[in-house]
Amino acid sequence: MKDRLKNVMDRIKKSAIKCRRDPETIRLVAVSKTVPAQRVKEAIDAGVTILGENYVQETRDKFNALSSCRVSWHFIGHLQSNKAKYAVRLFDLIHSVDSVKLAREIDKQSKKVDKIQNILIQVNVADESTKSGASIQNTLNLIKEISNFKNLAVKGLMTMPPFFNAPEKVRPFFKDLRKLRDQFRKEAVQNVVMDELSMGMTGDFEVAIEEGATLVRIGTALFGERN
Numbered sequence: 001m002k003d004r005l006k007n008v009m010d011r012i013k014k015s016a017i018k019c020r021r022d023p024e025t026i027r028l029v030a031v032s033k034t035v036p037a038q039r040v041k042e043a044i045d046a047g048v049t050i051l052g053e054n055y056v057q058e059t060r061d062k063f064n065a066l067s068s069c070r071v072s073w074h075f076i077g078h079l080q081s082n083k084a085k086y087a088v089r090l091f092d093l094i095h096s097v098d099s100v101k102l103a104r105e106i107d108k109q110s111k112k113v114d115k116i117q118n119i120l121i122q123v124n125v126a127d128e129s130t131k132s133g134a135s136i137q138n139t140l141n142l143i144k145e146i147s148n149f150k151n152l153a154v155k156g157l158m159t160m161p162p163f164f165n166a167p168e169k170v171r172p173f174f175k176d177l178r179k180l181r182d183q184f185r186k187e188a189v190q191n192v193v194m195d196e197l198s199m200g201m202t203g204d205f206e207v208a209i210e211e212g213a214t215l216v217r218i219g220t221a222l223f224g225e226r227n
């Protein structure tokens, strides 16, 4: 685990330096879905500080098993509104908000526990019918509506582009997300900051960093193939 983590961190640093970015501005989200608590603990002991999870129930179990660990939990999967109640208790950042309905429910549940929930807006940059995420055209309106919810804080954008296993083919989608982020920054919607770009996975995170990623979500390169 130590070696794998060191390898990934070295690759992150190398990509950052290549494009003259400060490596400290890129944070690793270790994607631990389907990975048992014991192995997740090894990753934390090796230096992982953020975990990315896709399923609420799975996280609840691991969260309890790892309650003594100092680690931040991020939700990166598709969130159903009826799970928002649990999500606000578990996660420091929810990467995958893509509708007003979901935002409203997270806001309501956050209010109950007196929390300001940090969120990212998930964008379906390639407009794939099979994927979650707001369309590029709808994203600005969505952000404006969400900015009215008092217990939500929008921190940036997230995307899951088509998987070509060929990073150069994914690059244009990363570029699109960054352009969108820059455009929204100019709009300066009240209560919204556009600092984070959550993009890049095991197969393409180096290209994502070159295009401006601040959060890279990496599972396989750290924990091995999932079954």
Ligand SMILES: *Cc1c(COP(=O)(O)O)cnc(C)c1O
Pocket (backbone or CB within 6 Å): 031, 033, 054, 076, 077, 160, 201, 202, 203, 217, 218, 219, 220, 221
């Ligand atoms: C599983 C998953 C990842 C990690 O993918 P790897 O290819 O294993 O690095 C990243 N982001 C999301 C949203 C995922 O579901």
